[in-house]
Amino acid sequence: MANNKVAVGIDLGTTYSCVGVWQHDRVEIITNDQGNRTTPSCVAFAATERFIGDAARNQAALNPVNTIFDAKRLIGRRFSDSTVKSDVKLWPFKVVGDSDDRPKIVVNYRGVEKRFSPEELSSMVLIKMREIAEKYLGKEIQNAVVTVSARFSNSQRQATKDAARIAGLNVLRILVEPTAAAVAYGLDQKLTSSSVGQRTVLIFDLGGGSFDVSLLQIKKGNFKVLATAGDTHLGGEDFDNRLLNHFVEEFKSKHRKDISRNAKSLRRLKNACEKAKRILSHNAMTTIDIDSLYEGIDYHAKVTRAKFENLNLDLFRSCVDTVKKCLQDVEMDKNNVDDVVLVGGSTRIPKVQQLLQQFFNGKELCKNINPEEAVAYGAAVQAAVLSGEANHNIKNLMLLDVTPLSLGTEVSGNLMDVIIPRNTTVPVSMQNFFSTVRDDQKVVGVGVYEGERTRVEDNNLLGEFELRDLPPAPRGKVKICITFTIDGDGVLNVSAEHESSGLKKSIKIIRGGTLTEEEIENIVKNAEQFKTEDEEFKRKVNAMVAFEDYVYNRREETETSCMLEASVKKMLSYSFKEAIEWINSNRNAEICEYEYKKQQLEAICNRHIPGIEGIKIE
Template sequence: MTCILKKNSKKWALVHWPFKIINKNGKPVINVEYKGEKKDFTPEEILSMVLVKMKETAEAFLGTRVNNATITVPVYFNDSQRQAIKDAGLIAGLNILRIYTGPIAAAIAYGLDNKAPGEQNVLFFDLGGGTFDVSLLIIEEGIFEVKAVAGDNHLGGEDFDNRLVNHFVQEFKRKFKKDISSNARAVRRLRTACERAKRTLSTSIKASIEIDSLYESIDFYTSLTRARFEELSQDLFCSTMEPVEKVLRDSKIDKSQVHEIVLVGCSTYIPKIQRLVSEFFNGKEPNKSINPAEAAAYGAAVQAAILSGDISEKIQDLFLLDVAPLSLGIETAGGVMTPLIRRNTTVPTKKSEIFSTYLDDQSSISIKIYEGERTRTRDNNLLGTFNLTGISPAPRGVPQIEVTFDFDANGILNVSAVDKITGRSNKITVTNDKGRLSKEEIERMVTEAEKYHAERKKYAQKIETQNFLESYAYNLLNVAQNIDNIKNKLHDVTQKSVAWLENNQDARKDEYEREQKLLKGTVDQIMNKLK
């Protein structure tokens, strides 16, 4: 199979999203119409709405308030993205206890119910709706050690949907000489039908697409075979093997040494994906012992229980050794990224290196901290900056500046610098505020979220009352339509009892009681239809 390069993911997403993205003070915001007015929402606000709904669902099921949460994210989410998740939690009224990657959470779910003896190399293949992650873990007696992670934040089920949408937009154009690509409603309806067809093709070899009045009163009826779907997405399917190869390479484990391959994420239901994985591992069948759609949530819930102090015996021996998903380092001469903690290093970890001055008699240095894999710092993500002053005047290269990176299990990075000659030092705890919401913005969004929640609750109550009235009215209408029929049945059954009485004047007491019971039972059945 031949693979080709993917499209530019960011531009592709902007083209296919069913909403408008605008630049507001250097930040992307979502522009929508709400109650007849144009409103701007940050991604954090949109996510907070999802979290509020999840919070309500959990509270309704548990019968108690929910204040804390654990959340899973793609493995390649950087520090800024993870901080944005925490901001969304604050807006939703949740305290985010910990953020885990999806495959790591799935590994917890797998390991909890699959306690094989000895050391196992397990690869987790997580293909979801919008992202793709691969992780390789060594699991032994409740200890989960992550050896390597890789992934693509712009590959998932939505990309497969986009291929189908484009295919059928062109088919509609060929058949009816009309272009629907600029009609948001038509494209949205087509996308829904394509997604449904994609799911159908996981269990059938052919799916029908039937959309009444798709565009300008034109009905669109067509079909899609599994073979055609696989052809349209062939390069995307093929590209999922690249992170698998990368993880094996980084962990220095041959594919023949992988004991189990665990599929996670709803897109792994696609038969072609399952075949590709099996073929890559020389015919080895993936492990299907956990539900791909629920695995990450299951694992995150287990971790939440551990963090909350749950003493259940089943989770007492679980111990997770995670890795740094991206390299962490500082900028050196020429804007070069010099990593101190390499990607896939087990955390917590601590690493020190000696650096020196670039100029003669340099008395201070600026230490810029970055994360990323690119050679030049401008292509990586700036986490923070601090200065070390009071360096003794000396020729360039003579001062000994020891820089230490201390990365803990919670993902907090502490960076310190010490002049070995003078003993002068400085340090910083990296909390990346670049691009983050300010305290004032979060407070405003919390207030607005409460307002939207109140409006949604009021609307839900209105709909509930409306549905009750509608149901009651239709029931009465049904009774009215059947009342003559019910009247006739009551007349017939009572006439029958009267006739029995006339013909059984000398009946025994128990016979009268039996006839009365029979009459009452029949009448009750008839009257129940009025309720």
């Protein structure tokens, strides 16, 4: 069944995800079962089933505490992170920390409390995207290019790879979102041709949950990232929350009631705020109308574009400040940028466009590519290149990324010794030599950090290990070579080696993610269990629908028949009514129960409706 050569590109977004594939010499963005080209990154757990995507989002207001979104804002982070603490206050679902300070999302599923890691929930979204692609292509998909925010740390990138692995995907490459978008832009502008000169492009990617700025040079199909900047915790969700807090306070002032602790009311209001934000991108004013929002109170409010802009102006301005920082990192004048490309749904906000255009002295912004689909488009192109499916236009495409944060180790005095500076082109390998600090020192500890602060404790600890059994020698005589290597996915490997004749020892930090191998294996098993449960539920629904269809079709056939006696019609009518009442009262019955009840009714119908035996009901 499987053609393992086929690979897809998946944009795993904070709020929406998208999947594309290269075929017929072009990228196809694949629609889901609802006919939508993007799918909500949302998972919900109900009393008897699990929903993913549109189905999960559609029932969110009725089941807020068990409907999970924004898992990308948790992936690869610690529970004690300040960003996690601030998010937890806004989410209707419960997040707790485990013994290793990892966030776990708590839900009630089938009457049992379950705890999921962000990787596990992200894998569910990836499974959905994989299924969407498989249904469209008619074949099994194993290989994929998955995108992440350019500012994702090593832990976040590795955690994303773990999520893909749980979803049964072989990740050909982790690709950063603005670079993927640059590929979409490059193909749109036909910049892969050898006859086109070099262009300097700034990708302004403002999505639902993260913000990235990347400066690239594009020449003859080579996409070289010069610098990145951004915020993994800024996007449309934050703009919605500013509007939400405004209306919560307004409701409190007007009705003297606090709805912030009512999850259902808050979710309904949040949905209305998101809708209002979208409308305000086109209109100067809109209204919020929610029936019985809280304790039977109908809520009606007006909001203008000016008010929305004022509530978020500091966030919008911080986006422009980030652009400045990106240009400053490579000492580039803004007048040397050929194109400013808008990516991400939040770039549709007029004030964001206005501030950005003002910064670039009135320069026309590039809006040619679809902001919601550009990242998946570029990922699909890269997937085709890596899987050998590419045509002559893209087969020589080369993407050179940079590391978003400086990487180094601790030296005497708790100082950070940077081995790979930020904005270094990857893949890359760099090393530094260190000496023992005591006589006869047998053990050297190596702590691996990422960040820009001088003191190591102010940076992010990625991992640590010890190099043991060093030969006795005076201090400073034993030399240790520490090598940092970043692969094409931006994932870090670190090794330490004792350099002396005939004796070499080395050790590597292979993983920077939050899950162990054993945990991944257990989650994969759980995913199989979920798949089995989901398939069982579908079979159950199909059995119920088959019985229900049979009842209604037979009833209609009986009511319109001229061949049946009145007494037979009456008897059958009672049987149909009884069957419908049973179905309505037993929506969660087992498959065998539906089949048995259907067989009973079939036997009655076969005895009393002439010529019915052998008739197939479609």
